[in-house]
Amino acid sequence: MRSMEGLRGLAVLLVYFVHTNAIFGAYIRRTPLLRGPSAFLGTVGNSGVDLFFVLSGFLIYAALLRHRVGIASFLRRRVERIYPTFLAVFALYLALSWLFPAASKIGGRGVGGALLYLLENVLLLPGMVRIRPMITVAWSLSYEFFFYIAAALIIAGARPWTWKARSRVLVILCAWAGELLYSFSVPSSHVRLSMFLVGMLLYEALGSESFRGRLRPWGEGAAIVGAIATAVFVYLLASESRLLGSLPGRASGRDLVPGIFVYQGPYTALALGVSMFFCAAYALGAVGTLHNVFVWTPLRYLGNMSYSFYLIHGVTLQGIALAADVAIRRGAPGTGVFLLAVLLGFGAVWLTSTMLFAFVEKPLSLQRPIRRVRPEREVVHT
Numbered sequence: 414m415r416s417m418e419g420l421r422g423l424a425v426l427l428v429y430f431v432h433t434n435a436i437f438g439a440y441i442r443r444t445p446l447l448r449g450p451s452a453f454l455g456t457v458g459n460s461g462v463d464l465f466f467v468l469s470g471f472l473i474y475a476a477l478l479r480h481r482v483g484i485a486s487f488l489r490r491r492v493e494r495i496y497p498t499f500l501a502v503f504a505l506y507l508a509l510s511w512l513f514p515a516a517s518k519i520g521g522r523g524v525g526g527a528l529l530y531l532l533e534n535v536l537l538l539p540g541m542v543r544i545r546p547m548i549t550v551a552w553s554l555s556y557e558f559f560f561y562i563a564a565a566l567i568i569a570g571a572r573p574w575t576w577k578a579r580s581r582v583l584v585i586l587c588a589w590a591g592e593l594l595y596s597f598s599v600p601s602s603h604v605r606l607s608m609f610l611v612g613m614l615l616y617e618a619l620g621s622e623s624f625r626g627r628l629r630p631w632g633e634g635a636a637i638v639g640a641i642a643t644a645v646f647v648y649l650l651a652s653e654s655r656l657l658g659s660l661p662g663r664a665s666g667r668d669l670v671p672g673i674f675v676y677q678g679p680y681t682a683l684a685l686g687v688s689m690f691f692c693a694a695y696a697l698g699a700v701g702t703l704h705n706v707f708v709w710t711p712l713r714y715l716g717n718m719s720y721s722f723y724l725i726h727g728v729t730l731q732g733i734a735l736a737a738d739v740a741i742r743r744g745a746p747g748t749g750v751f752l753l754a755v756l757l758g759f760g761a762v763w764l765t766s767t768m769l770f771a772f773v774e775k776p777l778s779l780q781r782p783i784r785r786v787r788p789e790r791e792v793v794h795t
Contacts, residue, residue, distance in 0.1 A: 416696045419707025422716030427461030430454035440747035463608045470612020477568045497777035502724045596666030596679040604682045611686040619698045628699040636691040643688040651676040722766035733758045
């Protein structure tokens, strides 16, 4: 699905904006013309992870529902897909922690504490468990693996491929609504898990000829306008706007992942879930504006290596930041340094992620060995 690749490209590009604003945003505090858009993209960019969760929900649910693979083989394949690239970047972080001890997250724990912390990160616990991740963005891998295990166990046990499609949709809808309602009732929760359920609903919807037949051009326009309105809503909600500060239950269900400092609660999950469902439906299920955007070759290329880009972009930008800080101390204008850092940073990340993809992810996770099958003997009937 070519447009699926483009959607992954958008998702990782949104996450890139988060970290460019976090790392370089201080340079443009006195430049409102740039500070506003950077802060907006830096806040809304967090939704890139939510889009990844929607796409994962779609793909993993499809694989489990259609192929009906065994749990062990499915999880083994997930480990093969996730771990080689993760461990390569993890090794890089270990080396950098040794070279730059002042910036290390390992120090001050003692030998036992340090080993335990490293083990927690290798097991991908930060995220679902309140542990500060060594690789900041790796918290989402904890959510991914939780979903993999839960989905594999539930689908293997419930055998939903034997159900009618309407029954499956009803169950997923109830689970999605239940997760949101629960999040409104507690101080904090893992409400972003609901985005995987949105992806599952998307798969069921696109499997329905009736639903695809209702994807009309006017609906696509409404989906695009809704996506823009959702982005504004998410930004206002996260920026403590007085306009939305009095929403009932606004302080409930915050998804307090270590290192994520913007509001991620049930209101955000609800708005993003609905918006992403319809936008992705048009991108994947109809030939129109969204489909044409997401089959654009550069965006698809970015999407194909999005996992490598996602893991390596933070440390690459930190390297650019070292040079940018030197330029600032020598009197370079902040606006110029910001623009140059963002442009050079994207180029540097493109290079490092391409190398990681070409030398680690592609050969170790994507190119599965071909099993040679011994040809059967020819049987001659007489």
